[in-house]
Amino acid sequence: MKTEKLPTEQIEWVAKLTHIEVSEAEKDKYAEDLSAVLDYVDELKQVNTDMVKEVQQITGLDNISDADAVEKSEISRDEFLKQAPMSDKGYIRVKNVFSR
Amino acid sequence: MRIEEAEKLGIEQATKESLKIIHEKQGLNAVLAVNDEPWGIKGSPSVPRDNKNTISSVYRDNKTTRSCLNVPYICKDNIVTLELPTTAGSKILEGFVSPYEATVATKLREAGAVMVGKSNLDEFAMGSSTENSAYGVTKNPVDETRVPGGSSGGSASAVASGMVPFALGSDTGGSIRQPASFCGVVGLMPTYGRVSRYGLIAMASSLDRIGPITTCVEDSARVLQIIAGHDKHDSTTMNIEVPDYVSALDGDIKGLKIGVPKEYFGEGVDKGIVEAVRQAIETLKNSGAIVQEISLPNSKYALSVYYIIQPSEVSSNLARFDGIRYGVSAQDTDNLWEVYDKSRAQGFGAEVKRRIMLGTYTLSAGFRDAYYDKAQRVRALIKQEFDSVFEQVDVIISPTTPTVAFKIGERAKDPLSMYKADLLTTPASLAGIPAISVPCGEIDGLPVGLQIMGRQFDEKTILRVAYAYEQEMKKANHTS
Numbered sequence: 001m002k003t004e005k006l007p008t009e010q011i012e013w014v015a016k017l018t019h020i021e022v023s024e025a026e027k028d029k030y031a032e033d034l035s036a037v038l039d040y041v042d043e044l045k046q047v048n049t050d051m052v053k054e055v056q057q058i059t060g061l062d063n064i065s066d067a068d069a070v071e072k073s074e075i076s077r078d079e080f081l082k083q084a085p086m087s088d089k090g091y092i093r094v095k096n097v098f099s100r
Numbered sequence: 101m102r103i104e105e106a107e108k109l110g111i112e113q114a115t116k117e118s119l120k121i122i123h124e125k126q127g128l129n130a131v132l133a134v135n136d137e138p139w140g141i142k143g144s145p146s147v148p149r150d151n152k153n154t155i156s157s158v159y160r161d162n163k164t165t166r167s168c169l170n171v172p173y174i175c176k177d178n179i180v181t182l183e184l185p186t187t188a189g190s191k192i193l194e195g196f197v198s199p200y201e202a203t204v205a206t207k208l209r210e211a212g213a214v215m216v217g218k219s220n221l222d223e224f225a226m227g228s229s230t231e232n233s234a235y236g237v238t239k240n241p242v243d244e245t246r247v248p249g250g251s252s253g254g255s256a257s258a259v260a261s262g263m264v265p266f267a268l269g270s271d272t273g274g275s276i277r278q279p280a281s282f283c284g285v286v287g288l289m290p291t292y293g294r295v296s297r298y299g300l301i302a303m304a305s306s307l308d309r310i311g312p313i314t315t316c317v318e319d320s321a322r323v324l325q326i327i328a329g330h331d332k333h334d335s336t337t338m339n340i341e342v343p344d345y346v347s348a349l350d351g352d353i354k355g356l357k358i359g360v361p362k363e364y365f366g367e368g369v370d371k372g373i374v375e376a377v378r379q380a381i382e383t384l385k386n387s388g389a390i391v392q393e394i395s396l397p398n399s400k401y402a403l404s405v406y407y408i409i410q411p412s413e414v415s416s417n418l419a420r421f422d423g424i425r426y427g428v429s430a431q432d433t434d435n436l437w438e439v440y441d442k443s444r445a446q447g448f449g450a451e452v453k454r455r456i457m458l459g460t461y462t463l464s465a466g467f468r469d470a471y472y473d474k475a476q477r478v479r480a481l482i483k484q485e486f487d488s489v490f491e492q493v494d495v496i497i498s499p500t501t502p503t504v505a506f507k508i509g510e511r512a513k514d515p516l517s518m519y520k521a522d523l524l525t526t527p528a529s530l531a532g533i534p535a536i537s538v539p540c541g542e543i544d545g546l547p548v549g550l551q552i553m554g555r556q557f558d559e560k561t562i563l564r565v566a567y568a569y570e571q572e573m574k575k576a577n578h579t580s
Contacts, residue, residue: 018460020453021445034458036516041404047478054476057306058532059293064335079199083426095436
């Protein structure tokens with residue numbers, strides 16, 4: 001069964017969720033590409049998984065936790081801030097969240 | 101170049117030699133950044149914090165060969181290192197120099213290895229040809245009109261062209277084994293949980309693994325010996341003993357049970373590949389192994405499961421690249437939301453965007469049950485199937501890839517045809533088991549890879565079989 005090409009609104013909705021700006025031409029291309037992959041993976045519907053529990057991981061490790069203690073970071077505040085595109089007085093600076 | 105040969109030259113000479121070849125073979129575009137001053141002589145930021153990495157101290161501290169690896173190596177550029185930038189093949193991390201280093205890099209440095217370069221890859225390790233790198237395609241040294249495979253294409257190309265005795269790669273759906281197969285070298289994906297991923301830029305966390313690409317099986321065992329083990333910085337690593345891998349390399353496979361899954365030789369797999377692998381199985385049989393046909397019927401769904409789970413995890417992991425804390429930030433913005441939208445639009449390439457969007461879709465309300473949860477259930481079935489087969493056999497053997505290396509540009513326009521390059525490697529990825537690819541002949545001069553899969557945490561047995569096969573091939577080549 002062929003999945004219908006995803007409507008443009010769906011691509012716009014996904015782009016909004018992912019915080020990636022897309023052009024009109026990209027919308028069309030991604031609609032095509034995503035539809036092709038979704039069409040392919042549709043074959044999983046044939047597999048009966050009623051009695052199967054989903055797996056998140058495969059080594060069987062469970063509840064690995066750390067002591068609830070503060071450790072000094074190996075990396076200094078300055079080193080972190082050096083990576084940031086904008087910083088000010090020991091903090092990362094960002095653009096305004098609300099329009100002025 | 102084998103590790104032993106590099107060791108004979110001595111670390112200084114071997115490093116010089118290695119740097120020379122890297123520069124000579126720049127045309128392959130296998131290496132994104134070269135460490136021309138690997139000992140931090142000119143005040144590079146690099147030298148280990150404890151400042152112990154002088155050549156003499158390395159020699160002094162490493163007396164036994166098992167804990168010693170005094171050779172140059174290349175590191176895939178999605179593994180963070182203090183020396184050289186780490187870009188993950190993406191524009192969004194252009195010029196990024198990590199303030200910390202990956203556990204594998206620390207371990208190798210402590211063993212005496214010298215990192216001489218960072219290798220090219222598909223952006224954030226998403227791809228099967230290294231064509232998705234923001235820094236240009238890597239060429240296959242066997243035939244420069246062809247791809248080296250991916251995503252660890254730079255690492256495989258570097259080792260195959262003799263730049264270094266070994267390189268680190270990462271494997272999520274085939275990214276070590278497939279390029280190793282395409283370039284005619286040995287690629288090992290260890291068990292999930294065997295090698296620390298601390299410092300590996302996360303792509304799909306339930307699948308990502310680090311492993312070596314080498315020219316021979318013994319070197320693969322030696323590198324694994326150094327990088328394996330529990331790490332408190334990676335809670336997915338198992339706190340269990342790391343066996344002596346090199347001691348398993350005695351060539352003895354008498355009575356060892358090999359399973360041959362019929363599903364891995366069928367539709368979509370080239371005839372020449374099937375023939376080469378069948379011949380390899382014959383060789384192993386002649387060495388005393390017991391070969392039996394087995395069935396892994398759910399493996400045929402692995403690719404579909406993979407292309408749901410992997411993008412889903414990608415969409416979550418790559419949310420951290422927001423243009424705020426590190427990496428490239430868009431300039432033409434008026435508010436915070438535009439910083440996100442534009443930095444990600446400008447920083448990510450087409451394939452990365454495609455997978456983030458696909459993963460966001462399959463995880464979104466209304467679709468999650470049909471895609472992500474369903475895929476996880478089928479993943480459970482694939483894993484169970486492997487578990488029960490491994491009650492009857494010691495290893496499973498198949499081709500590594502359905503075809504030999506394809507031409508540059510041949511599949512780049514059709515994502516789905518590219519994804520199909522992972523047909524035979526994704527099952528072991530989903531099951532969390534170890535697998536190794538070793539060269540097993542050629543088709544028109546292009547290498548074919550033999551994939552050997554083993555039980556969880558039993559790298560020893562796959563290395564044993566791989567080594568036995570390699571020795572038989574050597575003998576055959578000598579007599580012919």
